Amino acid sequence: MLPKGLLLLLIIIYSCAAEHETSMLPEAYVDAAQRSTHTNNWAVLVDASRFWFNYRHVANVLSIYRSVKRLGIPDSQIILMIADDMACNARNPRPGQVYNNANQHINVYGDDVEVDYRGYEVTVENFVRLLTGRTQNGTARSKKLLSDAGSNVLIYLTGHGGDGFLKFQDSEEITSQELADGIQQMWEKKRYNELFFMVDTCQAASLYEKFTSPNVLAVASSLVGEDSLSHHVDPSIGVYMIDRYTYYALEFLEKVQPFSKRTIGEFLQVCPKRVCISTVGVRKDLYRRDPHKVPITDFFGAIRPTRVSTDRINVTLANEEDFVNEVVQSEPRKQFKIILEPQFTAELIK
Template sequence: MLHKALLLVLAIIQINAAEYDTSILPEAYIDAAQHSTHTNNWAVLVDASRFWFNYRHVANVLSIYRSVKRLGIPDSQIILMIADDMACNARNPRPGQVYNNANQHINVYGDDVEVDYRGYEVTVENFVRLLTGRTQNGTARSKKLLSDAGSNVLIYLTGHGGDGFLKFQDSEEITSQELADGIQQMWEKKRYNELFFMVDTCQAASLYEKFTSPNVLAVASSLVGEDSLSHHVDPSIGVYMIDRYTYYALEFLEKVQPFSKRTIGEFLQVCPKRVCISTVGVRKDLYRRDPQKVPITDFFGAIRPTRVSTDRINVTLADEEDFYTDFDHMPPKKQFKIVIQPQFIAKINK
């Protein structure tokens, strides 16, 4: 029987490189991006509290979700954990919508939100398993943090916290030591290149005190002993809409575009005490780069610098006879036969 085969030929095509204008890219952005070694971005966004009166925590996490998605991180690289579904809560007079402002400027729930962990799936165990890559067998791919040594990872947490802990579901807690251990495992298992830890809760700075892993930059909405306060209430639904720190963080991010000159250093100063009331804490002793030279999109976006070549490339097109188009008239293959050596026949007959 004559077998059909396909001969693959590598054809080199002659093209002329077009002239590209790279002046549209800000010089400050290009200069800073050259020092970045990451190849991809991931975001882990967690609302750890439930119940209607914690509406603001859902608005917090959805505000950050909206921002990172707008700046280029796809849903496939965003892990969103929401402990309660405010959009479909029976008390919500605007079903399917969540706002972070009483003026209802932005519906942060949107039409295409993808929640990966919801309700009682938001637990300390699932969160730690997610960070360390130890998810249980059968876990969907969309629920896994598939980061690697080239990943810049953003971790955002919001909820009710205290000195050295953050509450999950109002029934369990994750401690600052457990967070530090989880991030240390991430580093040892090469699950991040750089990590930006951001937390909006009471006494938030206590959650990064135990960190020892390299390349970690952290910001917290309040210092130890301070409360993290809400911004404003919506009388029509009777709850606070958003927390102060996240409100001003979102205000900053809304002005950021993919090729913006804004830096992480500027972002760390978005909420001075006169507007936050609490004191924002920053930890950068573990971070190797100067935050003032790091583009905000290194963590909140997925824009990678591209080198454009204007050199002429000379290539040629392969000849037509190099391709077989009539497979029925291809040269016949050589006949072959199977030969069994005598020693094997002797073994078979035994």
């Protein structure tokens, strides 16, 4: 039997060798191991403002909703909160319709929008309960954020804000500290793998200043002391249609396909000051990966390994091997093309 001192020395040497071996793993292997924890995507999209003159905020959130849904995130994994339903507003000359541009090219309200929290349900309490998983008894499953340790979560906020707060319903506020506490609870309860925080409001960068939780990447439409501005007005209804930052973010997202190689790093640069007028703020010190190596679909798309085939397949075959042989022996595939309707016209505003 080995003396205790020698045994301890051998354990230390073995541990150091194992640590050295791990540190020498190929970078691609380590990166793949990190990505393997990501298994699903969720989106929480919130318009916190009310009243007809805030039409653009509803258009903002519905446009992001349309983009993430187009890229594959299902409604079952999207929580949509709209404080004032402009589609049903008495001042809307086009009932049941909401547009994000003056040319009225795309009705972003559409036929299949699933609003989870509407009107006076959009409160600070309900939002914090949603993030932390503390929803009240009787809350429908569709109104819960059922994310886990493998979830990448996109949080998008729009409305009216100031230094360190975002207004809800023009009657209450959520502070930057409350947001930070909510996200910290999410991390401690293993409710996300990585989190992308995106906010379009005045002095938006103040809302992520208190964050301390790991694996959080944040982008804001304006720095502290700056206003976020709207993009253009529709004279026929007398209100602004969309905010500048969200407009240019959507212009980028419309060029993204489900298997695109575009990155989050590119997305963070979509609105330079010459077009946004405000200065876009980015916080990435809490994020472990290089944003320029992170696919945009890690947050705005869905993880869904899919095989598309135009071949005839016998679905009654007994085992997987027969199934593969049947596919291989079938006729060559025909070429096909998926056509997605663009969200913006070629020349939106001249």
